[in-house]
Amino acid sequence: MTLEGEITVFLRAVGAQIMSPEYVELLALAGPLMESQREHRGGAEWEYQTFPRNGVTLQFKDAVLVGALIPLVSIDGEPAYPSPDELISGLVLPASRAQVASVLGVARRSAQDLDLYLEGDRYLRFDFTEDRSTYLTVVLPGVEV
Numbered sequence: 001m002t003l004e005g006e007i008t009v010f011l012r013a014v015g016a017q018i019m020s021p022e023y024v025e026l027l028a029l030a031g032p033l034m035e036s037q038r039e040h041r042g043g044a045e046w047e048y049q050t051f052p053r054n055g056v057t058l059q060f061k062d063a064v065l066v067g068a069l070i071p072l073v074s075i076d077g078e079p080a081y082p083s084p085d086e087l088i089s090g091l092v093l094p095a096s097r098a099q100v101a102s103v104l105g106v107a108r109r110s111a112q113d114l115d116l117y118l119e120g121d122r123y124l125r126f127d128f129t130e131d132r133s134t135y136l137t138v139v140l141p142g143v144e145v
Contacts, residue, residue, distance in 0.1 A: 003119055006087040009058045010138040011122050018047070026068070030056040055079040059143075067139040071074045075134065087136065094133040100126055 003011070009026055016022040032052045037048045047060040055078055059067040070087070072094040074080040084093035091103040095113060101107065104124070107115035117124040127135040 005087050006083070007087045007124075007138070008138075010070070011119060014065050014068055014122055014138045015140055016065055018060055018065065023065060026058075026065075029056065030058065030068075052079060054081050056081065061143070066143040067137060070136045070138075071134070072136055073132070073134050084136075093136065096131050096133075097126075097128060100133060 001077040006029055007030055009022075013020075013026040018062045031053075032088050033053060033128070034051050037050075039046050045063075047063075049058040049060070050056070052059075055071040055074075055119065057069040058065055059069070070084075071078065071080045072084045076114045087093055091100065100115065104117045108123075109116040113128050115126045115128070117126075121141065123137075123139045123141060124134075125137040125139060126133045129139070
């Protein structure tokens with residue numbers, strides 16, 4: 001399956017270096033203003049960029065974008081992505097698990113509150129609260145977000 005919509009910008013950027021053309025394209029959706037935090041953990045330099053306008057958080061490991069967390073709804077007054085219905089063509093987000101599955105097919109893995117789908121060599125993780133998608137994360141396989 002090939003997804004269309006704004007999610008393609010996230011899919012292209014995850015795995016790319018900070019300041020790459022793919023990252024700069026992502027800034028047009030997530031930015032422009034951001035807050036940044038760095039830490040050293042497990043022998044790597046981690047950087048987290050949070051965009052207060054829409055709540056998107058980008059996670060970098062050694063200057064490579066390894067994860068992008070996209071809030072689909074506002075929780076506890078925190079900002080949410082302004083156009084969730086534009087993320088994946090044919091899927092109005094936030095959505096139920098059944099609605100997500102009707103567009104993306106059977107999840108690669110499921111747990112009580114999340115479904116994991118493989119899109120190319122990236123994972124799409126949907127977090128659910130009471131059968132409603134609350135977060136969508138694009139992540140490289142093997143990375144904890």
